[in-house]
Structure formats: structure tokens, C-alpha cells
Amino acid sequence: xxxxxxxxxxxxxxxxxxxxxxxxxxxxxxxxxxxxxxxxxxxxxxxxxxxxxxxxxxxxxxxxxxxxxxxxxxxxxxxxxxxxxxxxxxxxxxxxxxxxxxxxxxxxxxxxxxxxxxxxxxxxxxxxxxxxxxxxxxxxxxxxxxxxxxxxxxxxxxxxxxxxxxxxxxxxxxxxxxxxxxxxxxx
Numbered sequence: 217x218x219x220x221x222x223x224x225x226x227x228x229x230x231x232x233x234x235x236x237x238x239x240x241x242x243x244x245x246x247x248x249x250x251x252x253x254x255x256x257x258x259x260x261x262x263x264x265x266x267x268x269x270x271x272x273x274x275x276x277x278x279x280x281x282x283x284x285x286x287x288x289x290x291x292x293x294x295x296x297x298x299x300x301x302x303x304x305x306x307x308x309x310x311x312x313x314x315x316x317x318x319x320x321x322x323x324x325x326x327x328x329x330x331x332x333x334x335x336x337x338x339x340x341x342x343x344x345x346x347x348x349x350x351x352x353x354x355x356x357x358x359x360x361x362x363x364x365x366x367x368x369x370x371x372x373x374x375x376x377x378x379x380x381x382x383x384x385x386x387x388x389x390x391x392x393x394x395x396x397x398x399x400x401x402x403x
Contacts, residue, residue, distance in 0.1 A: 220267050221390060233298045237298065242260060243293060243305075244292065244294075245280070246292070247280055250282070255279070255280065259272045269370060271320070279342065290306070300379065303376070303377055305375050306372065306373055320369070331354050334354050336362050337359075339351075374389065374391045375390045388401065
């Protein structure tokens with residue numbers, strides 16, 4: 217059994233305070249574009265792969281996949297407004313063995329609702345809009361995952377928690393190489 221890092225129960229509790237709000241699952245992913253400029257976009261948290269690696273899904277036709285292949289280091293920001301806290305998660309996208317990646321992609325595909333699967337049936341993200349293009353509202357359960365349905369497994373190396381309630385705000389950091397020992401920081 218994997219021992220959970222000490223920040224995981226804090227994140228779970230903060231997410232639970234969000235209730236059914238989409239904010240409980242939305243986080244922002246920061247990457248670096250080939251020209252060195254930053255890029256940020258919102259993705260949906262899809263679950264934990266182990267104690268300190270999380271899964272996100274993306275369309276392989278989007279720019280972020282090429283950015284991550286060039287520079288796999290990322291930072292995630294998870295703002296949980298009802299819990300009045302922000303988690304900053306730093307790590308890198310893992311390259312999985314082909315058979316593991318295929319199994320995990322298929323597992324995530326099966327867990328998606330038909331409406332959530334539909335996003336991967338849409339035309340290429342960021343391309344010019346074609347008025348005749350099809351944007352399905354659902355993809356049936358028996359639809360196989362398309363090649364551009366991609367898994368991003370991110371191994372976390374550092375986690376910071378900024379608690380925005382109270383005065384002064386509280387800030388903590390945990391680092392994998394330090395055994396996930398909590399370090400208090402100035403907010």
C-alpha cells in the first residue's frame with residue numbers, strides 16, 4: 217500500500233468543501249511554448265495514479281502536447297474558493313511504457329460519460345472554424361478512443377498550499393526529495 221504524502225488529505229478536504237462545484241475538479245496547467253513564452257489552460261483532474269502522481273486528459277492535436285514533449289516540466293494551480301486555498305503543484309509529465317499507457321488511456325475512456333467523450337469527436341482544437349464541421353454532443357460507450365485522446369500523468373515533485381483565510385495567510389511547502397516534510401513559508 218502506498219503511503220499518502222501529508223498534503224493529500226489537505227487537498228481532499230479542500231476539494232470536499234467545494235461540494236459539487238466544477239472548481240473541485242478544475243485546475244490550471246502551465247507549460248512553456250516552443251518560443252519560450254508561458255501558456256496556461258484549464259484541465260479536469262481525472263484521478264490519482266499513486267500517492268503523488270495525478271492524471272489529466274488532453275487532445276493530442278492541441279499545442280500543449282508538443283509543448284510537453286519539448287519541456288515536460290509543469291506547474292498546476294488548483295484554486296479552491298470555498299475552502300479559501302490554493303495548491304500549487306510542480307512536477308513533470310511521465311513517459312509511460314506503451315502497454316501501460318494504452319491500458320490507462322482505455323480505462324479513462326471507459327470512465328468518461330458519453331458527453332465528456334464527445335469532446336474528442338470534435339474538430340482539431342485551435343484550427344479555423346468550419347461552419348460545416350460536426351460537434352457531436354455524445355460518443356457512445358462502444359466508441360473506441362481516438363489516437364488523439366491522450367493521458368498526461370504528472371509526477372509531482374513539490375506542493376505548496378496557500379491558505380487564504382485568516383490573517384496573515386498561511387503558506388506551506390512539501391518536496392518529494394525531502395520526504396514530503398512540511399516547511400512553513402511566509403505568505
